[in-house]
Amino acid sequence: MSALTVTDLTVDYHQRGGGRLRAVDGLSFELEPGQTLALVGESGSGKSTVVRTLSRFVKPSSGRIALGGDAAQDAARRGRRAERRAYHKTLQLVFQDPFASLNPMHTVAHHLRRPLLLHGDHRRGAQLEAAVLDLLRSVNLTPAQDVARKHPHELSGGQRQRVAIARALATNPKVLLADEPVSMLDVSIRLEILGLLDRLKRDRDLALLYVTHDLATARHFSSQIMVMYRGEVVERGPSDRVILYPAHPYTQMLAAAAPDPARTRAQSAEARAQRIARRDGHGAERRESALDGGCRFRSRCPFAMDVCATRPPDLPTAEAGHVARCWLLEPRPTGASGAAS
Template sequence: MPSEKLEVGNPVLRAKNIIKHFPVGGLKRGRYVHATDAVSLDLYAGHVVALVGESGSGKSTIAKLLSQLVPITSGTIELNGQLINKHSRRKFKEYTNEVQMIFQDPFGSLNSIHTVRYILGRALQIHKKSLHGAKLQEAVIELLQRVKLTPAARYIDKFPHELSGGQRQHISIARALAADPKVLLADEPISMLDVSIRLGILNLLKDFRDNYGIAILYITHDVASARYFADETLVMYAGRIIERGNSEMVTQHPAHPYTDLLVNSAPDPDHFNALRGEAKGEAPSLIDPPSGCRFRTRCPFATELCAAQLPPTVKAATGQEVACWLYTDNPGAMVNIGNKGDLTTIHDLNLPEQVKAKLIQNKEEK
């Protein structure tokens, strides 16, 4: 669900119901890792969408699907309103020019035997074959300036191992920009970097959003950086999007019980457990994911309905879209809930008033 700001114009990149099931133990055995299930998202020019979730929730798979590094099992991807035809090589090349990826590991993603001059020159030539000689050198220098590695002469003849992690990530970003992309897919671009330089990278990406109108998908497990950087935040759990909306609301007033866990456990991993009682446990296996709501094995509010049926996605009073039975008017969802947590906690929850009333009533009856 795009925020009001995001509804302006058409999405540059649109993914609809994309599914990726990786075969495990050979195709014959018929078992699959359900890495992403029915994920839809829109990326708009000049906006950042954050994709937040624990390790293993399917975030990188989304980036790989959107960059066409791996084929989708089903669903569709549209770039500038055009359905992507995975069989056309020319279309594929056009696509990779427009949709560039920045990886988590700036150490592994740059070829160590080449200088910055070669790495960026090559990236420019892949996308603009006519660039040669002095013009190419000028373009390399301009790229270095765009990513704030100045004076460019200090960096241009360096090998990757002569640069710090942060500088290498700047080079990776410059390499992505060489293609003059419309979309950047940034998969945890700061998580391997020193805390002191993370903000610099995010501000650099912000600059591209604001001054070049690039659409950015920012993948992270760090809720605070999503709040700082992204216009819209999508929360992923076990391969599915479980909450989405304006970043401020999602991160400050989470609606889904899992987002609440993620947000409140940021400074203190036991916070959620301490407050809500029984949210302990690990993310489920994606080979045989739980029926119904995939969070039910950890959710303190889970009911039989949660196990029986996938919760629909509905709008919470605070504006987010949330996939949770607690936010529907289905009275069946409210049977048996409220076994866990205490009354003070219930009052603080960002739940519909009638659900809170039911929780409190259940609690008082016990």
């Protein structure tokens, strides 16, 4: 049974002056226990809206979010309040900013006691304090007794993020959402935090949704990758195939822009020149939100055809294959013309 199933999720925001902005458009995926799925895209692609919607900070306009397991189903039958509590016990979020996610007025122990008391079977006393120390040890914060007494300002950024991860684990969740969990940390400790998340996923059989703009870590720490652009998935598949053989022009652009120590200076210069040519040839990267219908990436795409302006391409249905939403990969419809001038 899937730990998390998302079906046709759509999120619209009302804009000032009227109109709507579609931040997420028809998103569907399944997340299995023990699996890491990476959601990749640049700023404004809709990644954070997906996380906020799955965390119930944002109400979806349409679609369905379902957590697996008998506990969630039983809670749903007991009523809305019980269902919400079971939902947040089963699905937890690790925030992007470890400096803002912890209240500076309270100790580390206080931050861990709250979810244990709210969602667990712990009572105040020795059992609760032992559970706090166990959580700290599980994220390699030792000596646990000393760390528990500290306030967030006494910890480094990496230590704060470990505390945030421990707090998320306090409810014994089945699904963990990691929203850019290392983007605000020093480069030297990013791999440590990602390695910790990967170990906890395996030890606890967690379903992990890893949201990032970093293709390198997405490939290294996930088995599947979904690439988002302007609210919709444009490519999906096994991590190695998506990164090594990107099919959609947007994914190719992200891969070309990613740092690569093996890339020569000449290759990097050529790639930059190609990006500048694409930008200048398509209206200095004008916003696609002003376009009606068609492919949303066409104003930035070097391969745009006339059909791209009239009809949006589909994302083929596949259980475990590598798919991309692009007319280049589909049979051209009858009457479609060639490349746009």
